[in-house]
Amino acid sequence: MDQSRIMPSSFLYAGGVNLGPWKNGISELAQAPAPTDDEPPNTLVLAAKRTNRPDILRHFKHYLGGWDITNRHYWASVGFTGAVGFIFAVLWFVSFGLVLAVYHCCGWRVNIEGKRSDRSQRICLIMLILFTSVVATGCVLLSVGQDEFHDEVLHTLKYVVNQSDYTVQILKNVTQYLSLAKTISVAQVFLPSDVMTDIDKLNIDLNSAADKLTEKTSENAVKMRRVFNAVRSALITVAALMLVLALLGLVLSVLGHQHVIHMFIVSGWLLVAVTFVLYGVFVIMNNTISDTCMAMEEWVENPHAETALSNILPCVDPRTTNHTLTQSKQVITSIVNVVNTYIYSIANSDLSPDDDRYYNQSGPPMPPLCYPFDSQLQDRQCGPYEVSMANASLVWQNYTCMVSESGLCNTTGRITPDRFTQLVAAVNESYALEHYTPPLLCLQDCDFVRETFQNITSNYCRPLEHHLKIVNAGLGLISVGVLLCLVLWILYANHPRREEVFVKMLLPKTLLSSCKNFFSTNGKNNTTSSITNGV
Numbered sequence: 289m290d291q292s293r294i295m296p297s298s299f300l301y302a303g304g305v306n307l308g309p310w311k312n313g314i315s316e317l318a319q320a321p322a323p324t325d326d327e328p329p330n331t332l333v334l335a336a337k338r339t340n341r342p343d344i345l346r347h348f349k350h351y352l353g354g355w356d357i358t359n360r361h362y363w364a365s366v367g368f369t370g371a372v373g374f375i376f377a378v379l380w381f382v383s384f385g386l387v388l389a390v391y392h393c394c395g396w397r398v399n400i401e402g403k404r405s406d407r408s409q410r411i412c413l414i415m416l417i418l419f420t421s422v423v424a425t426g427c428v429l430l431s432v433g434q435d436e437f438h439d440e441v442l443h444t445l446k447y448v449v450n451q452s453d454y455t456v457q458i459l460k461n462v463t464q465y466l467s468l469a470k471t472i473s474v475a476q477v478f479l480p481s482d483v484m485t486d487i488d489k490l491n492i493d494l495n496s497a498a499d500k501l502t503e504k505t506s507e508n509a510v511k512m513r514r515v516f517n518a519v520r521s522a523l524i525t526v527a528a529l530m531l532v533l534a535l536l537g538l539v540l541s542v543l544g545h546q547h548v549i550h551m552f553i554v555s556g557w558l559l560v561a562v563t564f565v566l567y568g569v570f571v572i573m574n575n576t577i578s579d580t581c582m583a584m585e586e587w588v589e590n591p592h593a594e595t596a597l598s599n600i601l602p603c604v605d606p607r608t609t610n611h612t613l614t615q616s617k618q619v620i621t622s623i624v625n626v627v628n629t630y631i632y633s634i635a636n637s638d639l640s641p642d643d644d645r646y647y648n649q650s651g652p653p654m655p656p657l658c659y660p661f662d663s664q665l666q667d668r669q670c671g672p673y674e675v676s677m678a679n680a681s682l683v684w685q686n687y688t689c690m691v692s693e694s695g696l697c698n699t700t701g702r703i704t705p706d707r708f709t710q711l712v713a714a715v716n717e718s719y720a721l722e723h724y725t726p727p728l729l730c731l732q733d734c735d736f737v738r739e740t741f742q743n744i745t746s747n748y749c750r751p752l753e754h755h756l757k758i759v760n761a762g763l764g765l766i767s768v769g770v771l772l773c774l775v776l777w778i779l780y781a782n783h784p785r786r787e788e789v790f791v792k793m794l795l796p797k798t799l800l801s802s803c804k805n806f807f808s809t810n811g812k813n814n815t816t817s818s819i820t821n822g823v
Contacts, residue, residue, distance in 0.1 A: 332590050334583035334597065341365040355583035355597075357576075369575045373568025380771070381561040388557065391778065412776055416538055419772045423534040426765025427527045433758030434523040440755055441516050444748045445509055451740045452505035458727045459498040462612060463491050465720045469619050472717055474630040474710045475645070483622045490615050493608050519569070523759070526566060529559055530766050534773055541777050549777050556774045560767055567763040574756040581749035584741040597741070616725040617665045623718045627711055628656045635687075635702045647691075651700040654687040657715065660722060677719040681712045 333354035343351040344364045351365035466487045472479060537552045587597050636653040639646040657680055658670035670676050675683045688708045689701025697704065703711065 370568030370572040377561045377564035416776045420534045420538045423769035426762045427531040430527045430762030437755035456498045563767045648697040654702045
């Protein structure tokens with residue numbers, strides 16, 4: 289193994305926690321009794337009070353199952369929170385549809401007549417401009433809110449996926465180092481066959497855990513991206529259409545184009561209904577996110593309970609991690625046995641030239657490698673004549689001889705450069721297993737998932753809820769603004785006028801009379817010139 293892959297003895301893992309030694313975490317877990325089939329699972333109903341809502345699928349009986357995105361009854365109960373938007377959409381669609389039917393079929397008309405006609409038209413025009421401004425403001429809020437909400441959602445999703453990928457990488461690193469351990473040999477001395485068999489079985493479990501975690505996280509991430517991209521597209525479309533509709537409706541109302549205004553009234557009628565529906569959808573989304581944040585907060589206090597949150601970022605099976613940690617210690621011990629067997633039986637032995645293991649080794653005996661664990665796999669201190677894995681390569685380099693073309697030492701030394709390389713490879717592998725496997729402890733205790741959810745509730749939940757409120761405010765302003773604009777459009781559609789009518793409303797009478805005299809004089813002159821030319 290490349291020596292550059294060895295890291296310093298101080299390591300920081302998930303959450304900045306220095307795991308350091310394994311602290312006998314395995315043996316403590318091994319002493320705990322395994323759960324039996326008779327024991328009920330430690331289940332926890334998440335956000336039970338918050339999710340206690342009427343369930344549409346159960347004839348409005350209250351849902352008591354807590355937060356669970358895989359339960360259709362949960363979605364039915366949280367969907368009930370958006371009923372206000374849906375009811376408004378239906379009421380608006382039916383009521384305004386009846387108004388349009390009466391307006392077009394029954395000949396019902398609303399005319400602005402009388403002495404105060406000009407004043408009423410001015411008031412209507414001011415109100416129409418005001419309501420159009422409300423729609424424009426709502427479109428701005430909707431555009432800004434949905435953009436920030438979408439970015440925050442993707443940022444949160446990316447964080448969860450990265451955390452999952454980090455967990456998978458830990459498992460794959462352990463699998464890789466365990467596989468490399470099978471290739472370790474010093475002077476044709478290999479690991480015992482039973483240890484290699486255990487490594488193969490363990491790698492199967494680790495790969496299965498990594499694949500399961502990757503599959504669940506990727507599947508959920510793809511679904512969530514698809515949903516939020518569709519929602520974003522719908523919001524952008526609604527914001528653009530409503531803004532164009534409001535502005536063109538204002539212009540065409542002022543110009544008095546009756547037939548075109550009718551088309552805009554029908555379009556606005558349908559779009560307002562769609563906006564109310566979207567408002568209901570975002571109320572549902574807001575409650576779902578709030579439910580999820582509360583569920584995460586409650587799970588952090590009970591991380592070992594069986595909950596629906598395992599569908600987002602599941603903990604790794606404790607038995608798998610415990611077995612991995614135990615097996616890693618056993619592999620490290622076996623590698624140290626291989627190294628020390630070579631040192632005691634060959635390197636430090638004064639063999640005769642007739643022995644096949646002879647290569648003219650001589651000089652002071654080289655120190656053996658330190659066993660990091662005792663027979664009970666507990667941490668132990670190195671003896672005074674042992675070398676630790678951290679400095680073994682530097683110490684043993686002083687016991688390396690120069691070799692001749694025949695492969696024999698021609699200088700004082702206990703090991704040849706080739707044997708030194710094999711010993712260093714074995715030490716590097718042991719060192720890697722000793723320092724790269726302990727992160728499994730945070731997976732075993734669900735510390736990793738707990739920290740992930742704590743970070744989400746602290747740094748992501750509030751911004752998401754804030755952006756959702758902005759989106760809902762924008763949808764509300766758009767709905768109310770276009771609704772009121774439709775009423776004024778109908779009034780203007782009843783009273784079609786030309787541009788000079790509104791010029792009359794806005795310009796002083798003296799200026800208007802001067803303009804009329806000017807155009808009247810020009811008209812007479814043009815008529816006289818035409819007669820003269822004809823003659």
